Amino acid sequence: MWFNCQGKDEPMGRCMCAPVVKLPNKSPSLSDSLKLQWLPVTKKGCSAGEVLVAAELILKEKGDDKDLPLVPPRRGENLYMVPQGIRPVVQLTAIEVLTWGLRNMKTFQLAAVSSPSLIVECGGEMVQTAVIKNFKKHPNFPGSVLLLKVLLPKEEMYAPPIVLKVVDHRPFGRKPVVGQCTIDCLDQFRCDPYRPTSDVCMSARVATITAAQGDVVIDIEEGNVLRTQIKEAKEDEAVDWWSKFYASVGEHKKCGPYLKLGYDTLQVYDTELEEVPEFQGLTDFCSTFKLYRGKTEDEEEDPSVVGEFKGSFRIYPLPDQGEHAPPLQFRERPELGPQECLVRIYVVRGIDLQPKDTNGLCDPYIKIMLGRKTIDDRDNYKPNTLNPEFGRMFELSCFLPLEKDLKIAVFDFDLLSRDEKVGETVIDLENRFLSCFRSCCGLPETYCVSGINQWRHQLRPSQILQNLAKEKALLPPHIDENGDSLSFAGKQYKLQDYEENSVIHQHLGPARERLALHVLRDQGFVPEHVETRTLHSSHQPNLPQGKIQMWVDIFPKSQGLPGPPCVITPRKAKKYSLRVVVWNTTEVTLDETSITGENMSDIYVKGWMPGMEENKQKTDVHYRSLDGDGNFNWRFIFGFDYLPAEQLCIASRKEHFWNLDKTEHKFPPKVTIQIWDNDKFSLDDYLGSVELDLLNLMPPAKTPEKCSLNMLSGKKRNASSSLFSQKSVRGWWPCAVEKNGKHDLGGKVEMTLEIVEEKEMEERPAGKGRDEPNMNPKLEPPNRPDTSFFWFTNPCKTMKFIIWRRFKWVFLGLILLLLVILFLGILFYSLPNYISMKIVKPFS
Known part of the structure; x- marks a missing residue:
């Protein structure tokens, strides 16, 4: 059966309905066999809406009309009333509409939207807001709450949609519809009218923001404490913001002594902050509904978004006549003008970005767009990586809600062609600014006045707690003089309950502020965090293009200056030098037989740091060693860049000669020492090697007699075995060679290993081998036996x-x-x- 749904002038679409077949031997009751259902309406293969319909096909025998059901009463010439068993049961229902404002309205017929109003329709009823006089300067509606009384079905599936229409009031009485939206599911807005809501707190919060406009709150004493009076204690150089981040994500090897010092961690969410369930999408104040153009002049649907409506709905049944009506769910909000805010965007790192180059990598950089302001960080692109560590902080000022959409995009740097966008994410700053979860600046675990966890909010915790009491219409909090006890909302809080097992360090602030912060964290506000946002592309909107970890701080300038920003600059490697002095070898395998029949080896030692194989170095040759002993007095010097916090070395090199940029590699600090037998007319013979971990150094033997292969067993050593803490060590190490699946002794080498920092390199210079400057220590030519020489040249x-x-x-x-x-x-x-x-x- 085809059902045509036609208007006055044009067809709107069609749907196919499968009727219920009724045979004569069945009951003739129409209501017992039919049930209304929504069927899709299509036009030219595209969706054109839905229709609520039910149909029955009855078999009629010739000349027999007795078994046919009774015809319901007529409504018109060819229209009948819907039978009582099929017709949905309706009740008088109240629909409260919070009309906050319109955002991002696009032009219509080449003219900007200047004076819009909103029409709300549902169930044949309609209500309209007042006109926004100057949309460009103030996009909020003058009145914020509307009320409709509609007969709605009790069953949700039969409920009609709410239709929103934005009408622009233009000269000469023209009122075109510039955007519209259909809300099909009303169940999400249904509520119990007698249950207390948080709308009182929301209205009070808006009133607080409005009252603060134009006033500057500066606490001189606290500001001095934060900026001048407190001298920050000298911390371990390995502790920085990245230590805090790695400690929070569980990568304890990279955080150094951060956790032992008792410092704060932060919450790292693996999704957007709006997707965290406990924060209700940050739409507790109002939701965002996308507006569409609808049908264009050529009768085609325009799927593009032409604007947004900020608002919310509350739907609840009304009692019968004579009973008291329930209280209104929304309170009239005071008119909130544009707020000037300081926005700090922290972009930590990217994760699994979409490759854009032929080598399967990309060269990503950040681009920030907020209103008409754009920050292009192209000069700081990260070459040849899909997981870049950006560590960038951007600071912008904006006016909310006029500039509410913060766009963070990742681009791929290209030298000869146009940069390609990897993906972008959009953050609604207005939702975060107005949310009662206080997502503008996350609350840290403790109140610190110095250090890397220094308090960066504009107000102290006690001031925030006082404002919260005003919003909730509660008595102001009472804090004892010593700050150990606090009463708030009828509860008593004690500082010792929160800090009983905590480490008290030198960066903590006054006790009263620490306790106030603990109470604030118990209110379910957004903690100090890092969120993980998915990047999307307009070309492939359903395919993620990677993720970025970041967070945003919003500070209204009416509340004064914020605290200092977090320094999230990526860690910079320090320059170190490893000096290896090869003194002697002994018990080296005699790998050759001379023309005179003697066993001998032409010994030399080779060394390098894994990851920097291009910097291999070797000693001169001790020729004709007849007893396995070799004398060298030779110095290797390996320069490397080292991250003390992560205990990793960094090396940058080009993967191919045609690459423009170097790729950064990280590897543990180790040194490999090998003993070789020199051959002039064939390949050199490998005799044995030892790999020494500079962080977990194998203790050397004092004498060659005590040096054996047992030293190579992987026994766990303490932290003092690190060469970075010992600075210098001398002794004998065994060099092993694998034969037939077993390790044999290939020789023993006596060395001095020394770690030298960049400053010491200038103070205590040294040359490679025995070259000048031959000092620290000075290496004399080795005292080799007279039999050590190369026969061809002597x-x-x-x-x-x-x-x-x-x-x-x-x-x-x-x-x-x-x-x-x-x-x-x-x-x-x-x-x-x-x-x-x-x-x-x-x-x-």
Whole structure:
């Protein structure tokens, strides 16, 4: 069955209804078999609304009208009354409307919306607000509460929607509808009219903000305490705001001694603050309803949002006549003008951002937009990362509610092409400013007047508590002179109940303020926090583009200057230098056999820090070691950047030669020492190695006899084994080589390891190897045996220490034999002449 829903001039849509089939043997009662239901109405394949309808198909036999149901009374020529069993049961219902204001209204027919009013329709009833005289300067309605009395069905599914229409009052009597909204579900606004509500507190809060406008609240004594009188105690250099953050997320290895000092942690939410259930979406004051254009001139629906309506509804049944009407749920709010506020945006880090470059990474940076103000942080982009640590704080001033939408966008930096947006998130600052959960500035755990947890709110906790008492129409809080006891809302609070097991450090403020803060935290207000917001893209609105962790502080300038901002600048690595002096080796494996048959090795030592393999260094060669001993007196110098708080080294290098930026890598501080056998005409032979963790250093042996492979067993060492605390250590370490799944001793090396900070590098200079400046300590040339030389470059020494020493008796014998042969040769050569001369005797 097709159902056409037509207006006066044009069709609005159609829906398909499956009727209930009624056979003759069934009961003829129409009301027992039908039930109204909502069916979708479509037009040209698109949704055009819903229709509440029910249909029944009755089988009629020829000439038999007895089994047909009775026809209900007529309402018109072709219209009948709905039977009583199907018609919904209605009751007189009150709809209270809190009309706070309109926001972000777009132009209509090339003209800006200047004088709008709001029409609220439901169940055939209509009510209209007063006209906003100057929407550009003051977008709130002059009156804030409207009331409708409507006959609404008791069953929620039959309830008609609430229709909102924004009408702009233009010259010559033109009143076009510039935006509209349909609210289908009314159940969320139903309430018990006799149950106490928090609207009294909300109205009082608006009155407090209004009264504070134009007044400046400055506490000179406290301001001096915060800024000048308190001298901040010198803290451990490893403690900063990031220590607080890592301590809060459970990464205790990066927070250093922060927790041991008893400092505050903060609440890290894994979602937006508006999505935290206990804060009711920060819409406890009023909700935001998106307005749409509706049908355009070409009869097409425009899905774009053209504005927002700020308000709320309360729906409750009214009693019968003669009974007292329930009290109104909304109170008339005082008119609140634009508030000038200081906004601080803290962007901590990004998480799993969407890649934008061909290497699967991106170069993200932050862009802030608030009203007409824009902050472009393009110069501080983070190269080649999907999880950047931004650590950026931005400070802006704005007028609420005229500039309420704070947009935080992440862009990908590109040198040759246009920067591409990764995603953005939008925060409604007005909701946070007006919420009774006081989300403008989260409450820390303790009240500190110095240090990294210094109080940054404009008012002290006791002043906030007094304002809260006024909003709730309670007696002002009473605090004892010593600040150990406080009475508020009929309850007694004691400081010792909150700080019984807490660490009392030098940054804590007065006891009365600490106790007032503890009482405020018990009221369910927003704590000091970091929220995780999802980034969205207009091209793919349903696909998250990553997340950012951040928070926002809002300070109305009418309440004076706020405290100092948090310093969340990313940690900067400090420059260190590791000096390794290789003195000697012993018991090194003799890996080669000389031409004379002797076991020997041409020993040298190589070293580097893992993560910085490009800075490998090696000693000179101790040639022809016949007993495994080697003498070097050689210095390695490894410069590195180190984060003491995270106990990690940082190195930046280009992944490929065509990359424009370097990629940052983090790795633990270690040093690898290897012993090698030098070969001139083949690859060098690896003899053994040892890797030393500078944070958990293996204690060296004092003598080579005590140095063994047992030292390599992974026994847990105490904190004093860190080279950063010892500064310098000297001794023997074993170098192992793996053979057949087992570790064998490849040699022992005597070294001095020394950590030098940047200042000491200039005060105590040293050169690599034995180069100048050869000091700290000065390294003399090693006292190597005469047999240590390279045979190819020293032929005389080769003859003396290799050939002569090994074959000297052979040479002596050969010389003696040569002399004998020479003597005999001369003898035999001269013997005939001598004999002939004897026979002839020529001179006789």
